[in-house]
């Protein structure tokens with residue numbers, strides 16, 4: 181097992197400097213996200229600015245309440261009831277407006293952040309599905325999960341405090357004006373404090389960038405290792421590899437822990453300064469304000485207003501720090517998201533349509549060669565035809581290229597040279613829908629969704645009635661076990677839930693279910709890549725014989741191992757090291773091609789041994 185390290189991190193990501201220009205890239209990322217969700221942003225920002233305005237207004241109300249109500253009341257011993265009521269109404273009114281604008285700010289921020297997350301997750305999923313098999317083979321599933329979760333969340337994290345920060349910026353600008361209007365000396369305190377705060381945040385962002393990048397890569401790695409371990413839980417348990425696997429996971433988890441501690445340490449070093457500076461500002465403003473009050477430059481109401489303004493600013497200016505603090509992580513997350521979104525190599529489809537008939541199709545391989553992305557040449561000059569309505573068996577030793585050939589026939593991959601055609605049309609010229617309607621590939625390892633039998637068979641394809649599904653189940657030899665399934669009296673048969681990956685079914689049942697899924701769409705070409713290996717040989721023979729004589733006759737390309745299955749084929753194509761070395765009927769090849777005869781005999785012996793062991797085990801079990 182290879183450890184997927186920052187493995188998947190593309191070189192283009194590594195090449196980009198993360199520690200400089202981070203502010204510019206981060207702000208550009210925020211700009212992109214605002215363009216994606218302009219309305220919630222506008223609501224959030226408008227709410228934040230209104231909240232700011234009303235908060236600043238509150239400073240004046242408090243100042244006025246002190247100088248106009250509290251001080252006269254203290255000095256004269258009484259105050260007019262009407263004046264008190266005006267003060268109470270002003271305080272209450274501004275507080276209510278403050279509360280509602282805060283709600284607008286928070287709701288706007290939330291809707292915007294979750295909206296952008298949903299947008300990117302949808303795009304990432306669409307991209308994953310469009311990318312070719314070769315791309316997926318190089319990218320561990322856990323890393324892909326991390327792209328759609330941790331990376332998207334990191335990229336959008338600055339959005340939560342964004343409207344707050346925008347409102348705060350507005351508040352700082354207005355407050356600066358107010359400070360200058362009230363007294364130049366107090367304005368100087370603010371003028372010293374805010375730029376220092378921004379400089380401190382910028383320094384923090386620069387230092388944080390490489391640490392955030394590392395942490396994000398390690399998150400993906402932990403996800404990849406974890407996914408692989410859980411996915412292979414049965415193998416891990418059966419082979420007694422729990423300790424080794426735990427060790428492997430621990431190594432990744434500890435690396436992530438160390439990286440996160442590094443992030444935390446840096447935060448711990450900057451956080452007190454960033455959050456403490458505004459408090460110091462309030463203190464200095466108060467001292468300067470007092471001195472100016474004593475010098476007679478400002479009155480008591482102005483002193484209260486200024487102190488209140490500084491103290492209500494102290495907390496919100498941290499929102500700007502939150503946005504700046506999240507920028508490095510967001511830039512890294514965004515780059516990882518973009519790496520998926522900009523990945524190329526997806527298959528392009530043509531415009532040609534095949535007729536929507538049910539007559540069997542003609543499949544032709546014309547001088548086809550295929551090399552895997554690592555350069556390994558798996559097939560060379562392969563030429564053969566599956567004539568309409570016939571069954572061709574692909575036989576060959578392990579690694580001879582049978583699955584590669586099946587994948588080419590289903591257009592999961594495209595040939596490096598030569599062409600694969602259906603009814604004389606190059607597969608690359610056909611529309612995706614036409615190809616999906618005409619061919620069906622059933623693989624050895626069946627994939628069953630965590631859903632009902634019906635949903636697994638129909639896969640949301642139009643026009644698949646229950647009768648059609650039962651016909652497909654009968655053709656796949658699966659009708660008896662499906663009819664017998666009864667999770668509860670209400671949900672039985674087609675309505676039975678099969679559990680994650682069909683865990684409630686046996687391997688052979690799962691294979692027959694996926695075969696029925698393929699047959700339900702009445703394909704004109706059926707490609708079976710060792711698709712019935714877990715099915716009892718007698719049943720396998722019955723299924724294939726049934727397919728040959730079915731009313732919905734399809735052409736069949738079957739990767740086969742069992743003699744009985746091979747013998748059913750109209751023609752056998754024998755592969756050795758990616759080349760066709762013999763073709764003909766099973767009987768002909770047995771007599772004329774020794775390597776073929778040797779391989780089929782070896783298969784037969786292995787099958788007989790398996791059956792004998794099965795019987796022996798059955799006897800032992802009953803003894």
Ligand SMILES: Nc1ncnc2c1ncn2[C@@H]1O[C@H](COP(=O)(O)OP(=O)(O)OP(=O)(O)O)[C@@H](O)[C@H]1O
Nearest residue numbers: 317552554556558577578579580581582583584585
């Ligand atoms: N993703 C891949 N990257 C590189 N080489 C690959 C890849 N998949 C398969 N190969 C190689 O291509 C060759 C043909 O593989 P293929 O799976 O088509 O053989 P096969 O005949 O189906 O084998 P088996 O009977 O064991 O399933 C093998 O040498 C294999 O190692």
